[in-house]
Amino acid sequence: MYTATGRPSKSDALKQHAPLVRRLAGQMLARLPASVELDDLVQAGMMGLLDALGRYEETQGVQFEAYATQRIRGAILDELRSNDWLPRGLRKHARDIEKAIQKATQLAGRAPTEREIAAVLGISLAEYQQHLVELQGSQLLYYEDFDREDADSFIANRSGDVDDTPLAQMIDQDMRSAVIDAIERLPEREKLMMSLYYEQELNLREIGAVMGVSESRVCQLHSQAVARIRARMREREGVTSA
The missing domain is CATH 1.20.140 (Butyryl-CoA Dehydrogenase, subunit A; domain 3)
Known part of the structure; x- marks a missing residue:
């Protein structure tokens, strides 16, 4: 589904870029203790992706994936910092x-x-x-x-x-x-x-x-x-x- 501006809807964009979130979460999980759950990182990353979709402007001169990567990693980092992830x-x-x-x-x-x-x-x-x-x-x-x-x-x-x-x-x-x-x-x-x-x-x-x-x-x-x-x-x- 597309919006009136011809851009994909947020739901479609989230689905399209969900593999990016899972890949980034997996990369970070590989260097974290076993007590950290992948699903928790993915959920935080999806919030970062949603934030990126709301803030991104094509006039910035930065490809969306590069911009979204920053927001996704930032959201996961915030999630890790806000929880006592190391016992x-x-x-x-x-x-x-x-x-x-x-x-x-x-x-x-x-x-x-x-x-x-x-x-x-x-x-x-x-x-x-x-x-x-x-x-x-x-x-x-x-x-x-x-x-x-x-x-x-x-x-x-x-x-x-x-x-x-x-x-x-x-x-x-x-x-x-x-x-x-x-x-x-x-x-x-x-x-x-x-x-x-x-x-x-x-x-x-x-x-x-x-x-x-x-x-x-x-x-x-x-x-x-x-x-x-x-x-x-x-x-x-x-x-x-x-």
Whole structure:
């Protein structure tokens, strides 16, 4: 059905662009904990699409899909920020591990081993590794790290001709240099894993095959690498483990 202006009705436009919403939601879900439901992200994304349909003007010189992508991602980001999407217990484990990595780094004068991090936490190596598995889906940046203005900037940066890797989708332009520096400081094994995951876009099973380890071990390495990066960024920002 078309309106008097010859443009598709909103209902038809929503149906036409629904696959875009599902694709974007799926891309974001792939980097989120298992507690996040795809349908929730799709529902938020559809609200973003509806907002885009109401605001879009062809005279802007921007293709509708590019414009809608910004609005859809923004709506999903708002949904994630407004909900406690990372369970509090897991968030505490993540923070505790980051602080332990900071302290263990100071004590060792280098990137600490898993056993050294576990010792600072006062738990066994096996228990520490189990925490890493539970933190599968940990982010380089948590959504609560953004305020609304930062989120708008982050979304707006996605509309230009920029790097479109999953890593770039999760990081604001102004923070990339800090993250890249932190990645360069990772132990070689974790650096390789991050490259395969974020640059080559391999899944955990595929990375395990490349590295000759189990999928569960890749999960541990990923969670630990993310914790090291966040610990390094907290240190740069003057947030200590004390």
